[in-house]
Amino acid sequence: MISFDFDYYQAETAEEAVEKYLELVENNKNVSYYNGGTEIVTYARKDKMNFDAVIDIKNIPECTVLEENNNKITIGASISLNEVVEKNYFPLLSESSKVIADHTTRNQITIGGNITGRLPFKEALLPLLVVEAQVKTYGKEGFKTRPINEVFDKRMKLAKEEILIQIIIDKEKTKLPYYQERKVKQSDTDYPIMHMAALKDNGNIKFALSSLCAFPFRNKEIENILNDDSISREEKMNQTIDNFPVPINSNLRGGKEYKEMIFRNSLNDCLDQLRGEK
Amino acid sequence: MKAYTNNQEITLKVNGENYKVVVKPNETLLNVIREKIEMTGPKPGCENGDCGACTVLVDETPIKSCMALAVDMEDKAITTVEGLKNTEIQKAFIDKEGYQCGYCTSGFIVKAYSLLENYEKPNQDTVEEWLSSNLCRCTGYEGIERAVNKVIKNR
Numbered sequence: 001m002i003s004f005d006f007d008y009y010q011a012e013t014a015e016e017a018v019e020k021y022l023e024l025v026e027n028n029k030n031v032s033y034y035n036g037g038t039e040i041v042t043y044a045r046k047d048k049m050n051f052d053a054v055i056d057i058k059n060i061p062e063c064t065v066l067e068e069n070n071n072k073i074t075i076g077a078s079i080s081l082n083e084v085v086e087k088n089y090f091p092l093l094s095e096s097s098k099v100i101a102d103h104t105t106r107n108q109i110t111i112g113g114n115i116t117g118r119l120p121f122k123e124a125l126l127p128l129l130v131v132e133a134q135v136k137t138y139g140k141e142g143f144k145t146r147p148i149n150e151v152f153d154k155r156m157k158l159a160k161e162e163i164l165i166q167i168i169i170d171k172e173k174t175k176l177p178y179y180q181e182r183k184v185k186q187s188d189t190d191y192p193i194m195h196m197a198a199l200k201d202n203g204n205i206k207f208a209l210s211s212l213c214a215f216p217f218r219n220k221e222i223e224n225i226l227n228d229d230s231i232s233r234e235e236k237m238n239q240t241i242d243n244f245p246v247p248i249n250s251n252l253r254g255g256k257e258y259k260e261m262i263f264r265n266s267l268n269d270c271l272d273q274l275r276g277e278k
Numbered sequence: 279m280k281a282y283t284n285n286q287e288i289t290l291k292v293n294g295e296n297y298k299v300v301v302k303p304n305e306t307l308l309n310v311i312r313e314k315i316e317m318t319g320p321k322p323g324c325e326n327g328d329c330g331a332c333t334v335l336v337d338e339t340p341i342k343s344c345m346a347l348a349v350d351m352e353d354k355a356i357t358t359v360e361g362l363k364n365t366e367i368q369k370a371f372i373d374k375e376g377y378q379c380g381y382c383t384s385g386f387i388v389k390a391y392s393l394l395e396n397y398e399k400p401n402q403d404t405v406e407e408w409l410s411s412n413l414c415r416c417t418g419y420e421g422i423e424r425a426v427n428k429v430i431k432n433r
């Protein structure tokens with residue numbers, strides 16, 4: 001049970017959802033979009049989130065698309081993580097998604113919710129950053145399609161009323177060799193200590209990381225270091241850590257030094273696998 | 279656009295029967311099933327998505343009812359453990375003592391039922407993947423595993 005009252009609207013189109021959002025905000029209401037609901041319901045129950053209304057977007061037809069055609073894979077924002085895994089159009093995304101939470105919860109967590117929500121891990125985002133996916137959104141200015149790497153910076157930088165509608169992926173890139181590693185403290189269903197995803201594209205590693213620092217990131221400087229044959233393995237690791245956008249954080253899942261060790265081991269395995277380096 | 283504000287009558291279809299209930303948007307499916315439909319099979323364990331004691335099927339898919347809003351469930355078919363009476367898996371839980379205090383049992387039965395509906399003969403990795411959505415504080419999971427394996431072996 002959630003301790004405060006709110007109104008619930010079920011949108012049938014993106015236009016309707018945004019119109020309702022703007023109308024409610026105009027009337028000084030605090031509004032949240034609602035997709036799978038896992039994060040909103042649990043946060044609201046703990047009074048960590050408050051709103052006057054939610055607008056459910058998961059019945060918007062474009063948000064429920066999951067298809068592979070021509071050269072594209074289209075994943076609607078309301079597709080559950082289990083559906084992503086079962087269809088397996090993009091194996092790296094399946095690997096990164098099937099380790100999030102637990103099997104039942106993955107029926108409720110949507111891919112859109114995972115990457116736009118409040119939780120900092122956003123594990124399904126990592127494959128999308130390295131595959132250079134596009135995101136289709138709808139807001140005041142209508143539909144827009146942009147590279148996810150331009151929209152994501154610490155969080156998805158969407159306008160307040162803007163809805164993530166779809167993720168579009170170049171099919172060819174989903175066949176590239178990849179590396180994925182997720183480390184947890186105890187149980188597989190724990191939040192991660194570290195989640196790493198990398199692709200090898202034209203001999204070069206594209207690399208994204210979550211959970212080690214305060215937010216997920218993909219960073220060009222780090223990729224330049226990882227792909228530089230003149231740098232020793234040890235030096236690559238040191239320089240990679242030096243180039244993190246923020247330092248590794250210590251928390252209950254692990255201290256900074258422990259997390260750094262976990263990261264070094266995984267990066268070692270990643271480079272072994274994708275660069276064939278010794 | 280459907281709008282739900284304050285107290286409103288909705289119809290929930292649970293175990294094949296329609297129930298008219300008056301709910302507010304802030305009520306979880308778990309609360310409404312227990313308090314308003316008066317089926318106490320789904321249990322409030324953590325009410326935070328962690329334990330699986332509240333698991334029900336919605337259109338044949340297992341979900342944690344503590345993380346769903348009742349107003350979001352109109353026009354969907356909900357199945358609770360009460361709807362799984364005399365199923366093979368329920369009997370196997372009894373035969374193989376898949377419970378001690380029984381608090382987690384209804385969630386486990388619902389989840390295991392769904393697993394066995396989706397896979398004729400699931401392998402151990404699949405069984406583990408599905409059932410690790412649920413926590414049991416008593417049994418050490420052995421009886422639960424025996425119950426699920428009994429159904430698989432009998433197929």
Ligand code: FES
Nearest residue numbers: 323324325330344
């Ligand atoms: S009560 Fe719902 S998962 Fe624990």
Ligand code: FES
Nearest residue numbers: 378380414415416
């Ligand atoms: S039998 Fe007691 S919690 Fe499982």
